Amino acid sequence: xxxxxxxxxxxxxxxxxxxxxxxxxxxxxxxxxxxxxxxxxxxxxxxxxxxxxxxxxxxxxxxxxxxxxxxxxxxxxxxxxxxxxxxxxxxxxxxxxxxxxxxxxxxxxxxxxxxxxxxxxxxxxxxxxxxxxxxxxxxxxxxxxxxxxxxxxxxxxxxxxxxxxxxxxxxxxxxxxxxxxxxxxxxxxxxxxxxxxxxxxxxxxxxxxxxx
Numbered sequence: 001x002x003x004x005x006x007x008x009x010x011x012x013x014x015x016x017x018x019x020x021x022x023x024x025x026x027x028x029x030x031x032x033x034x035x036x037x038x039x040x041x042x043x044x045x046x047x048x049x050x051x052x053x054x055x056x057x058x059x060x061x062x063x064x065x066x067x068x069x070x071x072x073x074x075x076x077x078x079x080x081x082x083x084x085x086x087x088x089x090x091x092x093x094x095x096x097x098x099x100x101x102x103x104x105x106x107x108x109x110x111x112x113x114x115x116x117x118x119x120x121x122x123x124x125x126x127x128x129x130x131x132x133x134x135x136x137x138x139x140x141x142x143x144x145x146x147x148x149x150x151x152x153x154x155x156x157x158x159x160x161x162x163x164x165x166x167x168x169x170x171x172x173x174x175x176x177x178x179x180x181x182x183x184x185x186x187x188x189x190x191x192x193x194x195x196x197x198x199x200x201x202x203x204x205x206x207x208x209x210x211x212x
Contacts, residue, residue, distance in 0.1 A: 007067055015063050019055035024173040026051050045165055049097045053085035080104050098160040102153045109149030112142050137194025148183040
C-alpha cells in the first residue's frame with residue numbers, strides 16, 4: 001500500500017505495533033488489579049482493553065497525519081478494535097476483545113478468497129503500486145495470504161477459548177504478530193519469481209544511428 005507522504009519504512013509498522021506491545025506491558029503490570037469506576041468493578045484486563053483502544057485511535061491518527069492517508073485495512077482494524085473493545089468495556093466481558101484477531105484475520109482471508117472465487121484479485125488492487133507481479137503471481141500471493149490469515153484466525157479461536165487470559169495476551173502479542181510477519185515475508189519471498197522485470201532494452205541508447 002502507498003502513502004501520500006514519503007516516510008521511512010519503519011514509521012508505520014512501529015505505529016501499528018506500538019499499541020499491541022503497550023497492551024502487553026500494561027496488562028502485565030495491572031493484570032491482578034481490580035478497578036472500581038462509577039460503582040462498577042473492572043478487572044485489569046478490561047482496563048487494559050480501554051487503554052489499547054485509546055492507543056489504537058491515537059496511532060491511527062498519527063499515521064493519518066504523518067503519512068497523509070490511512071488504508072482501508074487500517075480503518076477496518078480501528079473499527080473492529082473500537083466495536084469489540086467497546087463491547088468488552090460496556091458489558092464488562094473480556095470475550096469480545098479476544099475475538100478481535102479472529103474477526104480481523106478472518107475478514108481479510110475471507111475477502112481475498114471471495115475475490116479469487118469471483119476471478120478478482122483484490123490484493124493486486126491494494127498493492128500493485130508497490131509491487132509489480134504478473135496476474136499469476138497475484139493469484140499465487142492471494143491464495144497463500146488468504147490461507148495464512150485464516151490459519152491465524154483459527155489459531156486465535158483455539159487459544160482464547162481453551163487457555164487462560166494471561167497466556168492469550170502473550171500469544172496475541174508475540175505469536176500472532178510473529179506468525180503474521182514471518183508468514184508474509186515467506187509468501188512474498190516465494191512470489192518473487194513472478195516479478196515483472198523492467199525492460200532494460202527500452203532504456204538503452206541506440207548508438208547504431210548514422211551521424212549527420
